[in-house]
Amino acid sequence: MSRQERPSMNQPASLICSISNTSLGKVLVASSATGICALYVGEQTDTLLTTLSEDFPLADTLLTRLTELPSPADEWHQTALDIAIGLKAELPPLDLSGTDFQQAVWRQLQTIPAGSALSYTELALAIGQPDAIRAAANACGANKIAILIPCHRVTRKDGDTGGYRWGVELKNKLLEREQKFSSI
Numbered sequence: 394m395s396r397q398e399r400p401s402m403n404q405p406a407s408l409i410c411s412i413s414n415t416s417l418g419k420v421l422v423a424s425s426a427t428g429i430c431a432l433y434v435g436e437q438t439d440t441l442l443t444t445l446s447e448d449f450p451l452a453d454t455l456l457t458r459l460t461e462l463p464s465p466a467d468e469w470h471q472t473a474l475d476i477a478i479g480l481k482a483e484l485p486p487l488d489l490s491g492t493d494f495q496q497a498v499w500r501q502l503q504t505i506p507a508g509s510a511l512s513y514t515e516l517a518l519a520i521g522q523p524d525a526i527r528a529a530a531n532a533c534g535a536n537k538i539a540i541l542i543p544c545h546r547v548t549r550k551d552g553d554t555g556g557y558r559w560g561v562e563l564k565n566k567l568l569e570r571e572q573k574f575s576s577i
Contacts, residue, residue, distance in 0.1 A: 404490045405430055408452045409466050410445060411459040412438055415478050417563065421445060422470045422477075423454070428486030429473050431537045434559045448537050449490075477540045479570055484541060491535060494525070498532035505546040508575025510568065512550040534558050540567065 405425030412421045421441040423431035431448060433441045445454065462470055469485035476482050484503075489496050497520045504519075505511055511519065517529040533544035539559050545567045549555040557564035 404449050405452055405488060408445070408449060408454045409462060409470075410442075410454060410456050411462060411470050412441060412456070413459055413474055415474070417477065417566070420474060420477050422473045423449075424466045424469050425452075425488045428488040429469050429538060429541065430488040430490060432473055432477060432539045432541055433537075434477070434539055434563055473541060479574065487538060487541065489542075490537070491532070494522075494528060495532040495535055497522075498529050499536060499538075499542045499544075502533070502536075502542050502544055502546065505543060506575070507543075507546075507571040510546045510548045513547055513555070514550050516547055530555075543567075546571075 405427075408423045408425060408430065410421055410423035410431070412419055417434050418436050419434070419438060419441060421431065421433040421435075422429060423445055431445060433444055435441050442456070459467070459470055459474070472482050472485040476484070489499060491499065498516065501516060501519050513526050513530045513533075517523055517526045520529070522529070530547075533547055534556070536542050536544045536558065539545075545557055545564045547555070554561055554564055554568070
């Protein structure tokens with residue numbers, strides 16, 4: 394598929410990415426010319442890079458050290474990393490690639506305060522699509538910008554944590570960390 398035949402989700406043509414070791418594991422941050430388009434958490438660098446190439450199959454990718462990023466990507470990546478490790482900061486610009494429905498879900502996720510959670514049912518209601526519970530859950534699963542778009546704050550209606558693209562263990566860790574800091 395040529396760059397002219399891009400999917401309708403307007404994926405970026407090129408990405409700059411950095412990988413940092415954190416208390417959560419390895420954190421990969423990727424940005425386009427307009428903002429952060431991916432934040433992945435995992436244990437294996439190869440797995441993170443494979444996921445990036447699967448999520449952005451048409452993008453040329455440059456992997457570099459955080460300290461060697463060009464401006465403004467250097468600030469965006471550092472801010473994204475700060476948020477990922479639990480420091481409070483204002484969101485860097487985001488470059489969202491997704492359907493209109495997915496983007497509506499992701500915008501709604503950003504309104505959930507740290508330390509709080511919504512059910513998938515409440516999320517579907519909040520975007521005005523009460524019958525789209527499964528689709529809202531799928532949009533959470535398609536989120537490429539972990540933590541910054543806080544899909545970890547969505548749980549099942551019965552109170553169970555539910556699934557998480559980056560693993561239920563990480564989801565629980567993030568929820569516990571946010572609950573702890575929001576009660577201070």
